[in-house]
Amino acid sequence: MARRLFGARRFPAVLAAGALAVGAGLLGGGIDAASGAPPGAGGPAYRATGPAPGSGSATVTLITGDRVTASTGADGKRLYTVAPGPGRGKITFVQRAHGTSTSVVPSDALPLLERKLLDPRLFDIPGLLRQGYDDRATQVLPLIVKYADGSAPARTSLARSAQPGRELPSIGAQAMAERKADAGQFWQSVRSAAPGGANLAPGVARIWLDARVRATLDRSVAQVGAPQAWQAGFTGTGVTTAILDTGIDAAHPDLDDAIAEAVDFSDSPTGTADLYGHGTHVASIITGDGSAAQGKYKGVAPDTRLVIGKVLGDDGRGEESDIIAGMEWAAARAKVVNMSLGSDYPTDGTDPMSLAVNALSGSTGSLFVISAGNAGQWGDSSIGSPGAADAALTVGAVDADDRVAPFSSRGPRFGDRAFKPEISAPGVEIAAARASGTSMGHPVDENYTRASGTSMAAPHVAGAAAILAQRHPDWTGQQLKGALVAASTVVPDDNVWGQGVGRLDVAAAVGSRVSASPASISADVRWPYPGNITRTVTYRNDGDQPVVLDLAATVDKTAAAAGTLIGVTPARLSVPARGTAEATVTFTPTTADAGVHGGRLTATGPDGKAVARTGIALSVEAEAYDLKIKFLDRKGGQPEFVVIQLINTDIRADYPIIRTPDGYVARVPKGAYALSTLIPTGTPEEAPDNWTAAGVPRLALTGDTSLAFDARAGRPSDITADTPKAAVVDMRVLGIRAGIGDWALTWTAHVFDPAVKLYAIPTNTPADPAFAVRVGSFRHTEPAATDPGRKYHLMVSHNGSIPADPSVRLRVADLAVAEVRVHDAGAAGTAEFTRGAYWDGDEFAIGLNWNAPVPGTWKEYMTAAPDLGWYGVVEGKQIWEIGDLTRFPARRTTIEAWNKAAFGPQVEVQVCDAALRVTTRPFSPSGKGHTAAHPRGLAKVTLLRDGVELSSFTDYSGELPGLTADKAVYTLRLTARQFNEPTEADEQVDAEWTLTAQAGGCEDGEAAWLPVVRARIDGDFDLRNATRAGVPHTLRASFERTDGTPVQVRDPRFEASYDGGRTWQRLPSVPNGQGHIAVAWPPRSTSGYVALRVTARDAAGNTLTQTATHAYLVTGPPAHLPEAPCPGTDRGRPPCAARQGGCLSAAAALACGGRSRRPDPRELPWSARPRRSSVVGRQSSTVGRQSSVVDCGRPVIAGRCVT
The missing domain is CATH 3.40.50.200 (Peptidase S8/S53 domain)
Incomplete structure (x- = not known):
């Protein structure tokens, strides 16, 4: 259809992570429910962390005024795009990815986070999205501001860019709604009087997210x-x-x-x-x-x-x-x-x-x-x-x-x-x-x-x-x-x-x-263990007679486990009438195994029955030591802050590192570790003028240990290539990853200011495969009259250790090339295009986005490596599309089409308990591996059995209850409408799928895929998603399951309408590999959209029927189209080469259904060209040296007789 793309932002950074955020590590997740879970569901079946896979993008404005946009592909990978706020181009953005938790923190907020003056949830992007704090949902960011003495000036200053809310005297705070449009001013008010950027303004003690x-x-x-x-x-x-x-x-x-x-x-x-x-x-x-x-x-x-x-x-x-x-x-x-x-x-x-x-x-x-x-x-x-x-x-x-x-x-x-x-x-x-x-x-x-x-x-x-x-x-x-x-x-x-x-x-x-x-007693004991620890429990007797209680402890369900770990004195306690008596519980940690022990202290009456219980929690630290770390920046001074993470690779756990006057210290158990850090030089209020990556791939801790990192030992860490001198550097990247296997934590600095220098300190310890330092550079050439401009995305990963020279120079001739084609039927404009690099095993991608001409084409030159893939996203007013991870081959050009016709519905169906989980994308483009969403439309999805409606929802995705325990045939019906510009008719998609299903399929919380049949229709359309009237053209149809695997279908039927659905014509088709080829021949009078109807059935009886009113566009006939029509139609007869005697082409013959000459294979698209020979009216095959020619009496295309 005529997918129009409008609006964009210029050159922010791109980050990506998995779709599920659990609030682990530095930043936590948002606020969630305590109730309302369906029976047996164990609470929410999943945590929504922003846009659902394939549902579009969402943007949040941070407290600093910077903006982060999240997009999610069908594979669940999340792309985060960072756009610095006005006047903040010198700020570096540090992304932390650990497991499925991702945060994006501006460098001038890092020292405040380190000192626990800011709530880390303010920078937890999945958490902010989960709570509905994206910019589409709200124009304010709710905060809770805790004030200190002398807060009157701060209150006045903050009120200029935020709406004061309720006073909260119980915690000495006030609710405030920061206006996102004024977030930059609010941030300056918070920090304006903060010397060194390490404190909040006078009168402000702490700021929390006012979480939902x-x-x-x-x-x-x-x-x-x-x-x-x-x-x-x-x-x-x-x-x-x-x-x-x-x-x-x-x-x-x-x-x-x-x-x-x-x-x-x-x-x-x-x-x-x-x-x-x-x-x-x-x-x-x-x-x-x-x-x-x-x-x-x-x-x-x-x-x-x-x-x-x-x-x-x-x-x-x-x-x-x-x-x-x-x-x-x-x-x-x-x-x-x-x-x-x-x-x-x-x-x-x-x-x-x-x-x-x-x-x-x-x-x-x-x-x-x-x-x-x-x-x-x-x-x-x-x-x-x-x-x-x-x-x-x-x-x-x-x-x-x-x-x-x-x-x-x-x-x-x-x-x-x-x-x-x-x-x-x-x-x-x-x-x-x-x-x-x-x-x-x-x-x-x-x-x-x-x-x-x-x-x-x-x-x-x-x-x-x-x-x-x-x-x-x-x-x-x-x-x-x-x-x-x-x-x-x-x-x-x-x-x-x-x-x-x-x-x-x-x-x-x-x-x-x-x-x-x-009600309970607890103790948290550090190693080496001190002497015994005591807690007091008071018993109250409200009776008129004294009572004697026998006291005993159980730990980890048994009295034996308590052993000598817990002692109670006295073991028999007399509590006077209307009085109280105390018992002392003594913990002896030297007799305990390391770990957390839970139990009860039980008081038993004279009849042997328990009359009172008290909870016991005893945490016994394993053999542990202090790891002390000192840092010097490149000026030889102590940095205002550092980005640092320590991971225990034995048990896959990360540990907090506390800032002290002498540096940093972590209390950690004996074991094997990996450490990664980014060291800034410069004052936070002016933004660091350089960053240094450092780390220890393998670190064995067997006692108190001290480490020192001197950023002056860092070597330049740049990536260059023989790109044109006019190429402009948009962003550079310095990242460091440490952990074990796929369980790792990655810090990445995204630098927009070309004056900022990047360094890395070579490691002198054993290498580790999970350790890596990433360097990257993203640059472009400006478009010229004969050149649409080029993009250069350069990424290198030093795996295992930091080399003595971490700088890299690449040759453009060795890069992969993507020839990007963005289709659009509307007037010339721009859209936002994003390219992100993803290293296998990482939780995020690194990249850039820019304003792209639409319709338009350009070339991107990218690093090619076996463990490196690339994502793309295009976003406009009426379409959002993301591609699956693509590994572009080195020294080759790959054509990459976006927003390309023919458009039609895609669906994903899973079964969980007695319901279907359904995600629809009614107006999807033809590209396989591409997922699209549509912000300006409505959809209704209905589940039926034997013609009776069981359930429905009005959205692009949702749940449909109504499945029974026995297998049955169900119908899934989709009706969707996309709202176009006022001068253009709205488009509609109608689809029905039949499928066999039964309740179940949610073991271990995992929903099961159902084998729904999907169709993708591709064709030879120009950049306006158009073909010409009066000229036959092929449509290539492929069929697949819900999860994208190919499926063979029986007797598919293709129909086209050139008059808005009033009349329909069946299109002749033939099998072609795992798909089919159909030929359409719009009349010369056609101008506008072609509606397509597809019907198919697989071997299991699952069916598909779909109709799209705006599948693709047809423009007027070419100037050279002869007047001679195809017999019985108003279609023009395409010209033939003189040497061929003038006749119908193979495609035309297939469309007309008549006999014709031997076609010129060059007239057919590559996908339709015959492997040996193609004869209209005859099918030829050769086995060994013998040849047989069979007259089938019908048109032949791609080596097949056509019915």
Whole structure:
């Protein structure tokens, strides 16, 4: 079709990484849900980290005013494009890629990150995209600014480029919305008075991203023992419970008399109404009376009163500042605060929300009950904020059989390995109130729905806390926490990191007269181990008689494992009536194996039954040493900051390196390491004037070790070639990679300022195959009257070590050449074209983008190497297209076509459980291995069985539930429309696929591909995606599976319409290799778009029928077209060479269906030329020396008779 491409940016850098970001390493991921996971899904099936594969690009503006654009190909590889902000061309951008985590940090932000003055999430590109902070979604970047003394001038300065928001007195901070258009000014205000660039401006203490948070029973209430508490007279009467969530359906029959107050903190246009359904479901678990189901779905504390703080919007998402404001409001009104929300970014409890939990718990005495999160699939230490707070009662999830749910986030806490979660409760398939008009979870009926997640577990505990607060109205929140944890029931089949101390037991908590505090004890012990470490546990007896307790510890599920590691004195403790007594727990780390040990301290009464339990977490450091590192820059001074990473290659772990007055230090266990670093020279506020790469490929640490790096030992690290003298250098690259195998971390400096020098220090240690230094240069020549300009992309990797001379000179004659052709049917303009280099085993690509003429063609000269591939991306107003990784051969020219007709639909289909996961690209170009997305269109995808619609969605991708356990034939139907310019008709694609499927295919979280048939139609079109009227032309069709593998089809049918779909003509076709060739011959009067219809069936019976109204363009007939028509048509007869006697060409004969002369093979496209001979009316074959000629009486093309 006429794909028009508009708009571009000039010469930013390109970075690429895998599509999945888990928040590991330097920068963390964003805030994610704590609930709403479908049953059995284990939380979200995947983490969205920006544009889905093949869905287009998204741009984020950093706090500094620089912009980063992310594009994702069909193979999941991510390209990141960096565009410096106005006046920031001298800034170097450092990219960190580790695993699937990628950050892009300007050099003037690095010292502030190193000193923990900036939140690393501000530069986590996948995390920012995941939270919806891209520029298309929002024109502001939400921040939380913590102020110091004398903040008035800073507040005034920042307010010039940001909108001040809520005051957050619990953490001494304020929410601010930085206007992206003024981000450069805001950044200057933050740093303007910072000497050396290593501090924030006076009055500003720290800046966090105001990250977004997403909202994460019939038998579950009985499972936790609530009915026994009711029988004892405890239903939460007189206790106020706050819920901070998505609002409330105050008219729901189960909740209509439970709401005391409701306030909106989310600025929702619907006020406190719950349009998402999460808050209502949570409220029902706490206090619903079940009246809409005759009491079947009754809450844990049916008589507690609720105050509702709507902190999450109608899309189930909210910002941390809104949540903190809601926490401050709720803690002043309620004894118990339920927060079924949180982050999947592991935290050590020093983030804003966790700090607020601790501060408010101490100042108000309220208990914050918080879900652990749904990141259990990421393993231990996956609890995020605010559940990581010390004071929080953090809740994991179990199913109806008391098995820990696989999605439930696990302890110990990230960083200090403290005990988390403290308790667990039912959180799988919980039936509770359904807000009117919502569809969250799996609806039971109009009043109830089932949902899974730790969001459903937390309100069980909050309801129990309300009951216990009625029982003990004078208790503080921490006393309630200790009692609930102490009375929990141990789940035998899992350790404490999933279930906490145990599963909630409301009846036991209400009935117990003995409680313990704190709820857990933790110790983090360094090697070499000091003397014994002690912790105190206090037991409280609320009975009228003294009680004697026998105390014993278990670790890692067994008492034997505790051995001499944990001692308790006294072993038998007498607690007076209405009094307390203390026991001392002694850890002896010298007797422990290195690692994290989890267990319980159990107090048993005279009857031998456990009456109180306390959690135990003991982290014992392995044999470890200090690695001290000193740096000198190229001026002989200590640099303001360095970029450094240390990886343990034995266990594949990276370690934090702390800045000290004397340099840097890392505390690491004995073992083998790899170290990489980039050393800047110059002051950050003026940007470094040179960078030096250094590293140690192999480093054995067996004791305290000191290293020193002197940048003055660096050798120039440049890459040059015999390019024209007029070639302009756009960007240079210096990168260093260290690790083991494919598990590595890469730092890359992207330098735009030609004055900045690059160096590398040669290594004098053994080489390692995972170690590499990368140097690169990207340059261009300006277009001239007879030359469209050339691009030179030069990349070299020094693998194993840094050589004595890291500079490289290449010959242009040895490079690979890509002749790029960008097609477009519109008027001449420009589009943004990107080229990125990808080294095997890396997590990112390095490259450049530029404004390209469209339609247009140019040549790119690129380094060719066995382990080097190249990506391309073209982006305009109506199209976005990315190519698969391509390895261009050296000293050869490869034609690379973009945005080329014929256009038609592509689809990817996977099955997971009882649903299809479908991604469609309705207006895809013909290029195999190319993936396209379309920002200006609509699509509807429907799943049918036997003509009955099962499900649908209105988008380019989504899920379609409705599969059954038995195999059945389903129909997948696509209808899509692309909105063109007002002077041009919109284009439409309709397609249907039949396929055989059944529920299943999601073992280990991996969805299974389904064998859908796809078609790609290519042709000999000019740069305007056009062919001429009155002249026959061939169409080359190839068929493939969803995953791109070729497939043979039977009896495909090709039809064309030259009048907008009013009439259709079947096109003659023949097989050709794994595809087919069809011939179209548009009438001389044709002008405009050709519509194509394709029908095909594979051997398994899967079918395809697709229609595209704007497949390609037809322009007027050539001036030399003779008037003599093809018999019975208004098509012109093409001229023949005089020596051939004047007749139809082979293509014309195929189109006309008549006999003709022997064709000249030069008249056919290469793909259609015969290997031996081609005769119209006869098919010839030769075997050995014998020849036989068969008269088939039909046209022959490509050696085949045509039907």
